[in-house]
Amino acid sequence: MVTGVAGFIGSHLAEALLERGVTVIGVDRRNAETDRAAAINLVPLHQHPSFIPITADLRNCAVEPLLLDADAVFHLAGVPGVRPSWGPQFGDYVACNILATQRIMQAAARLGVPRLVVASSSSVYGPTDGTPSKESDPVRPASPYAVTKLAAEQLCLAHAARPDCPTIVVALRYFTVFGPRQREDMAIHRILTAAVEGRTVHLYGDGTQRRDFTYVLDAVAATIAAATASITSGVINVGAGTTFSLLDVVDHTRRLIGRPVIRELSATHSGDVPATCADPTAARSLLGWAPAVDLATGMAKQLESLTAAHQNAMV
Template sequence: MRVLVTGGAGFIGSHLCERLVSLGHDVVCIDNFNDFYDPRLKKANIKGIRMRTYRADIRDYSKLQRIFRKEKPSKIVHLAAMAGVRPSIKAPGLYNEVNVTGTLNLLELSRLHKVGHFIFGSSSSVYGMNSRVPFSEDDATDNMISPYAATKRIGEYYCRVYSSLHGMDITCLRFFTVYGPRCRPDLAAMKFMTKIDSNEPLEFYGDGSTMRDYTYVDDIVDGIVAALGKRFRYEIINLGDSKPVKLKDMLQTIEAALKKKAIVIRKPIPPGDVVATFADIRKAKKLLGYRPKVAFRIGIAKMAKWYRETR
């Protein structure tokens, strides 16, 4: 099958493209290589992956249309987005343009070009300050606390509309705190690893009791590939590890992997940060046969090995 992956040069996207190529699929990558972080990192992510790559912004409908006409994809995995909770608070308009308008562009072009199977990369951030744990796909999402979360939820709504109106098979996958090799520089695991290895102070928010459901990137890719092999008219499915890790334990795990101690500057929890994320993955297990395999300690060790080898 020919799979078009948006955001295919990014952290999750590059791992997905690499896996799909290894499985014998024809892969088309779209990425805008913007300066949210050093674009050289993205170029390194996809070096050696045998696929066709287009530099394009998902807000550019005309350019996307030319790619759709030329490539005629059979499936779409839409991962491209402006990412991150805290940056979205400073630039909500940009996040809306990319994450909402860009998603709508891809849905409309998929409709016009009769691409019947669409996978949307959503986020656990849509659960916001949900007090019920673990987070279930049936839980209310009316307590979001960042523009990023709102744009992801709106994307899910548009997916539902296109599924209902046009008979498209669409699965929205809510990713929970992904980490691993090629991790984005702005994510906590990568920031901590970089600061500790460089003997630089790192900012540590709160008392360390906040928790995240850290999920190794290979497990996330397993879930995406499984979703590509199943067709549902419309489903929302959590992809997480379902074993939350406290911030203080995450820091200690990275220290142990690097065999170095952190220099910590304590800060209050910033606006937009939730207290905990915790995925209920029973639906993923039932519908996708999803089974996360990589324990957090092992995943951090793998990430640290990659980090040291690429620096």
């Protein structure tokens, strides 16, 4: 089962699993008939006879019937985004990222599902000096969103630590995933889209903040490995261990489109940390995983996808 299947990473994950011959039950509260982004993300999945889409809200739907006979649960559903989490939507963050996760984990344990892979975030580390973050490092979440992601991963791991729990839990701390179908609010999507359309690119802060960017198919490969590797419950970083600034992303964009990119700087938002960088040692040793796509190549693939979508919209 893949929760959040209509999302950015979830749809790519489901597509990869289907290509491997796996039957996928895909759950999402967004309805493709009314949600344009969900509809676009689900297009590659509907052609597969082994894809079973279910529109359901994990906060209140019957969970156990979804998990019957599941070999693994990939729990990617949740409310994303640092900036909106400071506002009145925080209740939705708690309900979706924590309470729904509790329901999924309880059901998985009751039914004896062998493995649950839960999506966490590099944001749980909070502000760092830019050196690679190890899974054993102290966590200092700097936004309400990050607090809920930390709570979700630790909640699942607390269940897994119980002597009577048959479910192994692997919490993956994703580091800034990008690529085709990336959410519209994320930096690379905003920068590429503005450049393609000839608009000014708006950057929060001075553009020097650095991120460990992970191409979506690399993140998917790590996620699938986490469901099959012979490991015990724990946390694993999913990141390359290299960083680029937002100004680097703008420069890559300029080279890709072949013309200057107009940018405008604005104030930094609360919760936006100056740098993220993964120590990928555990991913290499436990999952046999290493990223295969670098930032420039991944951005070229994302630009190709955006350009095709832009051209289709003009027809």
